[in-house]
Structures are given as C-alpha cells and as structure tokens.
Amino acid sequence: MQAIISAKQIFKAYGKLNVLKGVDITISESEIISIVGASGAGKTTLLQILGTLDKPDYKTETELIISGQTIKGLNDKALAKFRNTNIGFIFQFHQLLPEFTALENVCIPAFINNTSKSEAEKRAKELLDYLGLKDRIHHKPNSMSGGEQQRVAVARALINNPKIIFADEPSGNLDSESAEQLHNLFFKLREEFRQTFVIVTHNQELAEMADRQLTMVDGKILS
Numbered sequence: 534m535q536a537i538i539s540a541k542q543i544f545k546a547y548g549k550l551n552v553l554k555g556v557d558i559t560i561s562e563s564e565i566i567s568i569v570g571a572s573g574a575g576k577t578t579l580l581q582i583l584g585t586l587d588k589p590d591y592k593t594e595t596e597l598i599i600s601g602q603t604i605k606g607l608n609d610k611a612l613a614k615f616r617n618t619n620i621g622f623i624f625q626f627h628q629l630l631p632e633f634t635a636l637e638n639v640c641i642p643a644f645i646n647n648t649s650k651s652e653a654e655k656r657a658k659e660l661l662d663y664l665g666l667k668d669r670i671h672h673k674p675n676s677m678s679g680g681e682q683q684r685v686a687v688a689r690a691l692i693n694n695p696k697i698i699f700a701d702e703p704s705g706n707l708d709s710e711s712a713e714q715l716h717n718l719f720f721k722l723r724e725e726f727r728q729t730f731v732i733v734t735h736n737q738e739l740a741e742m743a744d745r746q747l748t749m750v751d752g753k754i755l756s
Contacts, residue, residue: 537562537696537729541596543589545578552578553589554752562696565723565730567740570749576733577701579749583731584699585616600696617645621690621728623700629674629682629689635661636670639688646693653692660688664718680711687718691726698722700732704739716742 538560545553552575560566568576581587582597585604589595597604600619607615621642629638636657643653661670664684674682683703690698700719704712716739719730732739740746748755 535562537600538583539598540583542592542594543582544592545582545589552752556754558754560729560731563723563727563729565743567743567746568733568749569740569746574749575752576749580699580701580731580733584620584622585612617642618693619696621695621698623686623690623698623703629685631674634671634673635666635685638685639692642689643692656692660691664688679706680714683715697729700730702734704736
C-alpha cells in the first residue's frame with residue numbers, strides 16, 4: 534500500500550532539551566496508527582510536526598513528505614493552505630468556540646477553504662447527522678455533553694475531506710462509554726471515507742485496536 538506519510542530523521546529541540554532524536558516513520562494510506570509511550574516521550578511533538586503545526590529542526594538527512602508533498606520549503610501561507618485541505622485534527626480538549634453553534638464550529642475550516650456558505654452548511658449538516666447530532670446542530674458547546682462536543686470536533690476535522698486525521702488523546706477527557714463510541718467511530722470512518730488516522734493515546738484499548746501500535750521512548754520510536 535502507498536505511503537501517505539514518510540518522515541525520516543525528525544529532530545526537535547527546545548533550547549537544550551532534545552525532544553525528538555531522529556524519528557523515522559512511514560504510514561500507509563487508510564492505516565490507523567496508535568502512538569503510545571510515557572509522558573515526555575515526544576508523542577505530541579511528533580504528532581504536531583507530522584501534522585505541520587510545528588516544524589522539525591531540519592538537518593541534511595531530514596525529510597517529511599505528506600500526501601506526495603515535500604513539506605520543507607513551503608512558506609507559512611502555502612503550508613496553512615496545504616494543512617487545511619489535507620489534514621484534520623482532533624484534540625483532547627475539543628477546542629470548539631463557545632460562542633458558536635455546532636453547525637458554525639464545523640463550518641469554520643470550510644470557510645477558511647473558501648467554500649460557499651450554502652455548500653459548507655450542507656456538508657456540515659450531513660456530517661453532524663452521520664455522527665448522530667442532527668438534533669444538536671443549533672446548540673452551543675456548553676449545552677452539549679463531552680461526548681457530543683467531541684463528535685462535533687470530529688465533524689469539524691472531516692469537513693474538508695482531509696486524507697489524514699491526527700488525534701491527540703481524543704478520548705482522554707471522556708467517560709468510558711463515550712470513549713468507546715469515539716474509538717469505534719474512527720474505524721467506521723476509515724471504512725467509509727478511507728482516511729488515515731494517527732492517534733496519540735494513553736488508552737490501551739484504543740492503542741491495541743489500531744492496525745499498528747508504535748511505542749515512543751525518550752524521543753525515538755522503538756523498532
């Protein structure tokens with residue numbers, strides 16, 4: 534199967550703290566990968582670099598190719614456009630904007646992508662309906678449960694039909710029932726939309742459900 538992410542010799546230091554120490558990782562299209570490891574092992578830093586939210590410390594041998602695009606050399610504007618079109622994010626704390634409804638929150642990445650209001654809202658409603666939130670589209674986050682808010686965040690991540698979804702502790706803030714529903718949803722989405730999922734998690738059940746489980750220790754992935 535074709536690689537959708539190819540990362541070689543990814544380094545990252547903050548001051549004198551070396552967080553990533555030459556990570557190599559290849560992820561195939563439609564694969565679900567879990568990344569586990571102790572706090573401070575570098576999981577979130579790696580996820581942010583693979584998701585282009587942060588930049589690696591480029592060395593001669595460093596390489597990052599996502600969906601056929603070499604990331605090095607893209608300016609900030611081009612990088613933001615690439616990210617918004619190709620990548621979706623789901624965070625532990627859903628990061629919904631409290632003053633906006635579920636529908637409005639989901640539409641935001643589409644508006645950034647210059648999608649028309651009517652088209653964005655149509656797609657958002659389809660996604661919210663698909664995720665069992667048809668009756669919540671005009672509710673604001675504070676009137677929804679944690680599980681509902683996280684499903685709104687999933688819809689927002691999917692609105693631009695990205696090829697890759699990065700999830701950082703997506704169920705870390707949920708009760709066990711909501712967490713299980715969310716985990717099953719990822720696999721349902723993969724079957725339906727053929728997306729690739731890269732998930733950082735401390736939830737061992739979710740980690741073991743993945744096609745591959747990678748363990749990070751002290752800034753490297755154990756082979």
